[in-house]
Amino acid sequence: VRNMVKNRSLSRAISDAGWSEFRTMLEYKADWYGRRVVAVDRFCPSSKTCSVCGEVVPAMPLNVREWACRCGAVHDRDVNAARNILAVGLAVAACGDGVRPPRT
Structure with missing residues (x-):
C-alpha cells in the first residue's frame, strides 16, 4: 500500500x-x-505475464489496457492479472508457501 x-x-x-x-x-x-x-507476492508481475505462455513483458505503462503477446494471445490487462493471481494462489495452496515467479 x-x-x-x-x-x-x-x-x-x-x-x-x-x-x-x-x-x-x-x-x-x-x-x-x-x-x-493466500497473499501473493507484491512484486509478482501479474499484469505483465502472459497467462497462456508465461512470457513476461519487460515494461508496460498503466495506460496500456490491452496487449498482445508474441504467442498470439490478446489480453485485457485486468483479466490477465486476475488469471495469473488465481494461478499463483492455487500453486501456493497446492505446493505450500514460498512459490514465487521466476526472476530474470
Whole structure:
C-alpha cells in the first residue's frame, strides 16, 4: 500500500480504502467458512505475464489496457492479472508457501 500511495493520481482513493481493515475482515470471513487467504507476492508481475505462455513483458505503462503477446494471445490487462493471481494462489495452496515467479 505504501508504494501505491506514491501514485499522485490514485493516492487519495487508495488511502481511503482501508486495506488493513479489508484484509482483516477477509481473513476473518475465510476462517469462518473454513477457507484460506493466500497473499501473493507484491512484486509478482501479474499484469505483465502472459497467462497462456508465461512470457513476461519487460515494461508496460498503466495506460496500456490491452496487449498482445508474441504467442498470439490478446489480453485485457485486468483479466490477465486476475488469471495469473488465481494461478499463483492455487500453486501456493497446492505446493505450500514460498512459490514465487521466476526472476530474470
